[in-house]
Amino acid sequence: xxxxxxxxxxxxxxxxxxxxxxxxxxxxxxxxxxxxxxxxxxxxxxxxxxxxxxxxxxxxxxxxxxxxxxxxxxxxxxxxxxxxxxxxxxxxxxxxxxxxxxxxxxxxxxxxxxxxxxxxxxxxxxxxxxxxxxxxxxxxxxxxxxxxxxxxxxxxxxxxxxxxxxxxxxxxxxxxxxxxxxxxxxxxxxxxxxxxxxxxxxxxxxxxxxxxxxxxxxxxxxxxxxxxxxxxxxxxxxxxxxxxxxxxxxxxxxxxxxxxxxxxxxxxxxxxxxxxxxxxxxxxxxxxxxxxxxxxxxxxxxxxxxxxxxxxxxxxxxxxxxxxxxxxxxxxxxxxxxxxxxxxxxxxxxxxxxxxxxxxxxxxxxxxxxxxxxxxxxxxxxxxxx
Amino acid sequence: xxxxxxxxxxxxxxxxxxxxxxxxxxxxxxxxxxxxxxxxxxxxxxxxxxxxxxxxxxxxxxxxxxxxxxxxxxxxxxxxxxxxxxxxxxxxxxxxxxxxxxxxxxxxxxxxxxxxxxxxxxxxxxxxxxxxxxxxxxxxxxxxxxxxxxxxxxxxxxxxxxxxxxxxxxxxxxxxxxxxxxxxxxxxxxxxxxxxxxxxxxxxxxxxxxxxxxxxxxxxxxxxxxxxxxxxxxxxxxxxxxxxxxxxxxxxxxxxxxxxxxxxxxxxxxxxxxxxxxxxxxxxxxxxxxxxxxxxxxxxxxxxxxxxxx
Numbered sequence: 252x253x254x255x256x257x258x259x260x261x262x263x264x265x266x267x268x269x270x271x272x273x274x275x276x277x278x279x280x281x282x283x284x285x286x287x288x289x290x291x292x293x294x295x296x297x298x299x300x301x302x303x304x305x306x307x308x309x310x311x312x313x314x315x316x317x318x319x320x321x322x323x324x325x326x327x328x329x330x331x332x333x334x335x336x337x338x339x340x341x342x343x344x345x346x347x348x349x350x351x352x353x354x355x356x357x358x359x360x361x362x363x364x365x366x367x368x369x370x371x372x373x374x375x376x377x378x379x380x381x382x383x384x385x386x387x388x389x390x391x392x393x394x395x396x397x398x399x400x401x402x403x404x405x406x407x408x409x410x411x412x413x414x415x416x417x418x419x420x421x422x423x424x425x426x427x428x429x430x431x432x433x434x435x436x437x438x439x440x441x442x443x444x445x446x447x448x449x450x451x452x453x454x455x456x457x458x459x460x461x462x463x464x465x466x467x468x469x470x471x472x473x474x475x476x477x478x479x480x481x482x483x484x485x486x487x488x489x490x491x492x493x494x495x496x497x498x499x500x501x502x503x504x505x506x507x508x509x510x511x512x513x514x515x516x517x518x519x520x521x522x523x524x525x526x527x528x529x530x531x532x533x534x535x536x537x538x539x540x541x542x543x544x545x546x547x548x549x550x551x552x553x554x555x556x557x558x559x560x561x562x563x564x565x566x567x568x569x570x571x572x573x574x575x576x577x578x579x580x581x582x583x584x585x586x587x588x589x590x591x592x593x594x595x596x597x598x599x600x601x602x603x604x605x606x607x608x609x610x611x612x613x614x615x616x617x618x619x620x621x622x623x624x625x626x627x628x629x630x631x632x633x634x635x636x637x
Numbered sequence: 638x639x640x641x642x643x644x645x646x647x648x649x650x651x652x653x654x655x656x657x658x659x660x661x662x663x664x665x666x667x668x669x670x671x672x673x674x675x676x677x678x679x680x681x682x683x684x685x686x687x688x689x690x691x692x693x694x695x696x697x698x699x700x701x702x703x704x705x706x707x708x709x710x711x712x713x714x715x716x717x718x719x720x721x722x723x724x725x726x727x728x729x730x731x732x733x734x735x736x737x738x739x740x741x742x743x744x745x746x747x748x749x750x751x752x753x754x755x756x757x758x759x760x761x762x763x764x765x766x767x768x769x770x771x772x773x774x775x776x777x778x779x780x781x782x783x784x785x786x787x788x789x790x791x792x793x794x795x796x797x798x799x800x801x802x803x804x805x806x807x808x809x810x811x812x813x814x815x816x817x818x819x820x821x822x823x824x825x826x827x828x829x830x831x832x833x834x835x836x837x838x839x840x841x842x843x844x845x846x847x848x849x850x851x852x853x854x855x856x857x858x859x860x861x862x863x864x865x866x867x868x869x870x871x872x873x874x875x876x877x878x879x880x881x882x883x884x885x886x887x888x889x890x891x892x893x894x895x896x897x898x899x900x901x902x903x904x905x906x907x908x909x910x911x912x913x914x915x916x917x918x919x920x921x922x923x924x925x926x927x928x929x930x931x932x933x934x935x936x937x938x939x940x941x942x943x944x945x946x947x
Contacts, residue, residue: 441794447787
């Protein structure tokens, strides 16, 4: 492989590598006829990302005509080549990428201003091809939005947050943080954001579903989308099947495939429609926000209990059955109560489907023209076998 | 509406005197529209979040108080921050536990509130209300500007603990200590720069001041002694009406220093976190007992007590 990237495209390439680094530790490089594919997958195989740069993206693009070339390398070392995006933009005029198959080396040469050359020789390993099995065109729900909208959305969630749940109706999308059922719900801050369909460029909902996926990879894609200004598309179906986030341009395409939590079909998130729209923002009825409390006044100095009173607990819903039973008298409580208890009785069902990848492993005798056999990857460490 | 909750499981607490036990409801809802008020409120909360992980929020018809009691677990520091609601909120409705105790007392995590408020800085309006979700929450709901005809609404439910009436007495305003010396502080940035550097050398700092407007910050270790001198700082005129009658400072030699040795991290925390640009900052020292830092702003005041260590 021998290709040259010039001008602003160097930064685009760099951003793509940075956003792939949010996915996994290794970069899979595969020069194809239709362009250079850069891929990454996370260790649990629940997230996969691929950028395909069309030949037109490059000012020179030649690939070996005789055989398929495939390699992988530590993404950190490639990131190091493009470490400072700011100086990259100012100083680098072109980037030359060349393979040396005798020495198993991939060479990045940065041609900077004033004739300065920076050469990075990175050694690589041969690898199997990495391919996720997904079909975004068959997804029931399709959205497209400017990156700004999504950036403004995810900024409401703390950086430490792992997963978000996206629910859709025909006119709205709700995004809220997913709290592990094992985690202490009473301590977690819950954030929910509601977006109207007309904030999107494209909004088609055929299935009113909720899916839960990792936020980290979405942030990774947004890093790329924001700097290139490309709109982000989102495709998803039902809980358990992957959500596909993509960016497309005439010379490049990026797809991020993220596993979603497979929900128990009885689980609330899967069957109940999204929460009622908070339309009442301006005129909510204060009476519905009451918190009952006991106000017994004990003799002052003797009260030495910790300031986390049982009182607060009694407004929470995790109660012994007896307490629940007594509260059944109050119809309004009851509904909420049952909802919550039903929920907590369920075994934890947090399980990302990590089996959605097929791995394509061309044997040495096969040429690229031959059909390739696809196999399911079942174990997370299969990439180490080659 | 039958929203009265019965007490939970059987062996929770010694059963309270049934005749005294009353059930009440509380309401709280407030709204900020003004951008400057919102960012000011957010800065105050952020300042508090830098001082403590959890604190108590007392809501009264006129004020909000953030209170931290001096417990051993938090190094003995205590805090009292007072905001006048009218200066922050465009709407403010509250109903306390009863007409004679018209207050609401909550244990909150200021960091959560701060994070929630930071993300809604450019909101058209922000509401803060007490809600019953999966647990009692302070819900921060913001209406964000969009190009769409429908507003973008974000809600943050910050879990809180409701503090029962019988524990309220722990969260009273601290009385003004009978200090030996009261002095205005130099610009807090300057002070922070000094303390930051001293922190690299020692864990403890001696702060001393006199009634002649002089203050020294000192560290002493086996290897090095450093002191920074400030002069002409001025001493606040705590008049006769300040009920400081008979305090020692009235007959005190102006040159005589009162000093306290404090945990330098606590002082640094105070200087680092503060984002409110106070119109006045002062420090009261009770010789070898406590320092009492006060930040005054037109619509808020923050008091912070750091105990002296031997």
